[in-house]
Amino acid sequence: MIDTILYGLTIGAILYIFSIGLSITFGTMQIVNFAHGMVYSLGVYLFISFLPWTLRIFPLAMALAIAAMLPVAYLIERFIIRRLYGESLDYAIIATYAVLLIGADLIKYIWGTAPQPVSDPIGVPLVVLGVVIQLYRVVVFLSAVVLFFALRIFFTRHVIGKIVVAALEDRDGVRALGLDVNKYFSIAFVIGSGLAVLGGVLYAPITTSEPYMGFHILLLAFAVVIVGGMGNLTGTFISAFVLGMVIAITGRVYSSAADTMVFVVMALVLLKNPIFSFVRRLRGRPAHG
């Protein structure tokens, strides 16, 4: 039971860290950004390549992978996402999905299709109430909690955070003050992308990495963002852990249904809070950027 709970908390932590950027892009730009999965998987592959060069110092390879992906994220924002603002929702899906596919092909081309395992960087088992659990998973969970509070401080105290919060609600109001919202969305986008890589790297020792890993987590993360409310970062945190627990508990009972249950929960949330309002919010954006 304890290991199931811990597994749920670990998956919840990864989903949360990955979903932040997706939620911000949904909320600010009203764009469904599949490219987030590309940043995530390419970042993890870079991390795996950096590991031997950095004498297997996990945090160093992780920092390098994140740093390497930030300029890529910037370019995606500047040349793809920003141009899609105010265009039809379908264009955004097609264009960012293309980026996701290109990423998967690039990974296959460079690293091949074989799954890439990463060993647990801590490798310290703990015995809690007679059950063996991995300290690493506790660390992953705690990282998400720390991140949650760090982001809260950023969004409530730092002026850039406040600008993003204000723009999530009233983009035109921010522009009318003389602030170039694109610049702040770009900063938020790059931070969110860096976090996607962080989530992917933290997840690498728990799973095995493969070229299509970005597709899988994206689907789960869309459920997280929809359940948590687009652009609602506290909601994202809670829903990531709720869905993480759903995956862990379902997985224990009947493992092939684990992911399906996530979408059952999402469907229930959408039934209560009709999908029409979700689609309307995406469609009802202004025609003028």
Next chain:
Amino acid sequence: MLEVNSIDVAYGHAKVLHDVSIKLNQGEMVFVVGRNGAGKTTLLKTIAGFLKPTQGQISLEGQGISGLAPEQVARRGVRYVAQDKKVFSDLTVKGNIELAAYAAGEPLEQALARVMSLYPKFKDFLQNKAGGLSGGQREILLIGRALVGEPKLLLIDEPTEGLAAIVIQDIFRILSGMKETVSGIIVEQNLSVVSRLADRIYIMKEGKIERELTDPAEIKNTAELENYL
């Protein structure tokens, strides 16, 4: 200082402003009145840079601004207060003022003092979420936010709409206090407010400027103005 020169504005294919020209002299407070759907909001939005005219020009102090993005127009000293009374409700009252101060490059303390001089009660809820403010307080916060950084030109869309008589008095007091220091174009349907504050009035109808009133006697005559609404 501001010249709007025969502009046409459309939403997609629907043209809503036809050959509109207005001008504003330094220090003037000009009001725009007209029925619902006359195009008043569209006119302010276009000056603020949120809509682009398909024909005609807009110039501020002799420089063309009709091709600029809203944030660029704002940085040239134009502040637009929209009709919907939408504040940044997830931020505190102080946070709302802070963003305006940051954008305008004005020290926060000065910006806070400026807004509180309009409405001293804000002192008690600086740390409250702005979403909890009443409609009148929101409007005052929006006007205060717009005054941060001493803009050259204020564009305010229906500041008293939907407010109780007593709050309208507050807004009236604030607008008349600004009268000597800033130039403004204000859309307003409350004719008693309009007639007491206006230097000139433009009357809009079906996307056109129907009349311009400059004679003080005409401006004071609310019964006559009523005919245009």
